[in-house]
Amino acid sequence: MIGLLEDQNRDTLTLSIEDDGKGMDEQMAQKALDPFFTTKDGKKIGLGLSLLSQAARQTGGDLKIDSKRGKGTKITAVFNADHPDMKPVGDVFETMTALVAGNPATQFILDYKTSDYDYHFDSFE
Ligand SMILES: Nc1ncnc2c1ncn2[C@@H]1O[C@H](COP(=O)(O)OP(=O)(O)O)[C@@H](O)[C@H]1O
Numbered sequence: 001m002i003g004l005l006e007d008q009n010r011d012t013l014t015l016s017i018e019d020d021g022k023g024m025d026e027q028m029a030q031k032a033l034d035p036f037f038t039t040k041d042g043k044k045i046g047l048g049l050s051l052l053s054q055a056a057r058q059t060g061g062d063l064k065i066d067s068k069r070g071k072g073t074k075i076t077a078v079f080n081a082d083h084p085d086m087k088p089v090g091d092v093f094e095t096m097t098a099l100v101a102g103n104p105a106t107q108f109i110l111d112y113k114t115s116d117y118d119y120h121f122d123s124f125e
């Protein structure tokens with residue numbers, strides 16, 4: 001489940017990504033932000049979360065991980081959208097299309113709410 005929500009004053013953009021996957025214990029969730037931590041075989045770096053966290057912090061925002069082993073994970077990244085180091089959001093629809101096409105067995109739910117969009121999408125509907 002992916003949420004991309006802009007606040008009314010366009011000051012902050014909150015990205016939340018929630019899954020019902022493996023989850024992480026507390027120690028692992030801490031390590032997950034380390035650019036050299038990954039549990040993927042044959043891979044020595046796991047840059048995803050660390051880059052996202054860096055991008056959020058560069059705007060004066062933050063990233064937090066709520067996770068329970070065996071239950072799932074929620075990542076929340078808050079960006080200060082008017083900060084000069086804010087990265088462009090990019091084409092959300094194109095990204096979703098690629099995600100869904102590449103992982104047809106996974107259900108993706110997107111809530112995308114900004115001043116320009118109020119969009120809900122469920123890949124299983
Ligand atoms: N949603 C998640 N559920 C369970 N484990 C996760 C999740 N996201 C990240 N992790 C753990 O943190 C590690 C680092 O994640 P990430 O920065 O995305 O790099 P990568 O996915 O390339 O390994 C992963 O290898 C995995 O062990």
Ligand SMILES: [Mg+2]
Binds near residue numbers: 048
């Ligand atoms: Mg990853």
